Amino acid sequence: MGEPLMRMLVTRPEPDAQSTLARLQALGIEAVAAPLMVRQTLDASLPAADGFTAMVLTSANAVRSLLDRGMIEDYRHLPVFAVGDQTALEATEAGFARVSSAAGAFQDLVNAMTIARVPGPIFYPTGKHQSADLAKALAPSGVMVATARVYEMVAVDALPEPVLSGLGDGSLGAVLAYSRRTAEIFAALTHALDPAQRSRLAMLCMSEAVAGPLLEARFNRISLADRPDEDAMMALALAFAREQTGP
Template identity: 60%
Template sequence: MMHLLVTRPEPDAQATAERLAALGIDSTLAPVMSRQTLSPNLPPARGFAGIAITSTNALRAMEDLGVLEAFRTIPAFAVGDRTAHEARLLGFTSVEAADGTLASLVTRIALARLPGPLFYPSGKHLSGDLAQALAPHGLMVVTSPVYEMIAETSLPKDVLTGLTEDRFGGVLLYSRRSAEIFAELATTRLPEIQKRRLPMLCLSENVAAALIENHFSRILLADHPSEDAMMALALAFAREQTGA
């Protein structure tokens, strides 16, 4: 049976493991980051014409802070279907989903022609500047970091051993920062030849770029930046490797 290493944070790591198991793929969880809710001085919800959501972690952090109720009736613009689904589950009444990328989210928000400013609850470490991207469209964005993803300082001993002994058929990576952290934690233990042959299943080219910079060269890309596409990639890869 194919055995993959899942690096995304909890609780998403467990959800991914369950989906892999349903496909007949075994997995080991080794989150390289964990979420920490910040204590921001958030602006009042009134006056905002929309809210941008680029991560389910932002929704979880807002829930931790007890501020979701005030924002639920504001039109929400989610980066992808999964984030949109989570927003609806948490009670947002108007949710539009982009196609999984920041560029598609910018387009979706720009086309909405909002009559006022946009609120953006973000992570402390931004992979893209939503405010700058929307500025040419004349839209003001108020960005408030509500969570931080804390990098792990090491991989579990059994995971490091498994990597050096080629026990994992591949590694699943969902963000550029997680790829950077994984590469940093693994690179001192893996010789160059193992780095070159270890399959890295990546959500996007942006994720893959961080691995290529660290000499991981066996890169597989999802057709679309979504969990469904990652599962399709994992299944196709497992079937190719096992001949099933």
Template identity: 55%
Template sequence: MGPVMRMIVTRPEPDAQASAERLAALGIEPILAPLLTRQNLSARLPPAEGFAALAVTSANALRSLAERPDFTGLLGIPLFAVGDRTAHEARQLGFSEVHAAQGTLDDLATLIALARPDGAVLYPCGKHLSGDLAHALAPQGLMVVTVPVYEMVAETQLPEPLARALSERTCGAVLHYSARTAQIFSALVAPHLPEPERRHLAMLCLSENVAAPLIETHFNRVMLADHPSEEAMMALALAFTREQTGP
């Protein structure tokens, strides 16, 4: 039996722990190094009665909503989630009508446009938006009220488990789920890792958009998931492991 494959998980908690458990089930040793931490914002939500639909592009938005005193008033609004995982989280929290798109903002905009909600769409989101849902739905004549309800705060120095794994060269790959964590990883790691080593360390990325900041800083050994989902990321991690260590 060859050495155990070790992989760094950069996504925030609690998702980092969930990914770590799935990696461990595949026989891969996870190294947890979240590069972002969720902090709730105190923005007031408009009254729920004014909305025909709720749009959600991340589980973090749902978690922040669930921690607000006015949360239960939202549970009866039809909810449109960016993908299956976010939809599952919404159902767990008690939303009565949940529709799941195929995983991207464009998919979500299409799903909402086809549903033709009879009124405005409430879009609780993060402070750092990667896409503009209001802009995407404007041609359909749909009004989107965008309310940032949380902020993902970046680490300003290398988390100790990540620094140790890099210095000991005991890590085979790094999992990246968002362009922002990829940017933070590049900024924190590139100064400590010579370019030849950057070219060697494998980057397993959710999408091309996620990979872009890594390629810019010469992390050139980039592999993309077949689909922007956790299932596809785990399939990629397993395929990479088998390629390196044999079945």
């Protein structure tokens, strides 16, 4: 296939980081992974499945955590509304038979549920740190949401030294950021980079919301994916790499 186009840093948690590395490699882009968060399944009490009309998933991590706890079977009969295609795929692979994808971001999911006139109550397994409030978003529709925090994404304390060095000397030329919290953690862990290094580093972000903390931290070379999904992130990474090296 020829020489890799350039080196990039993948910051998303495992196992998603390995999937992204494989896709970048298939595009001829050399990359390394430094997950900035680690998933921990929480032992919170969960509501009985009886009485719920549907389940909402805004992350595949909720599916993984229900699997960890052996609770999938209890909820498998519920129709699932997933925020995106990857989350929908993991729900299907876990055995849910009726799965629909909003193929977008949180607001796309809320819009899809509003249009579908989904009645409540709805079961919403999610993470400890929520970027949006589903119960509040659906309140105008009169839909009751039972939120259960089934996992926590715990931030790492530091980036590996080789990664910090690569970001500093430019051998890692771009960073893929998939969530606002990841961007916040990255900004905090790279505070030692000087202004010139921050200006040189390309931040490839899944959405405008993800880019926000990076702009505040004085990273100004920021590009946004066309859509909040992995395919769009791969297209962004490839386009950026080609800009650096030529087609």
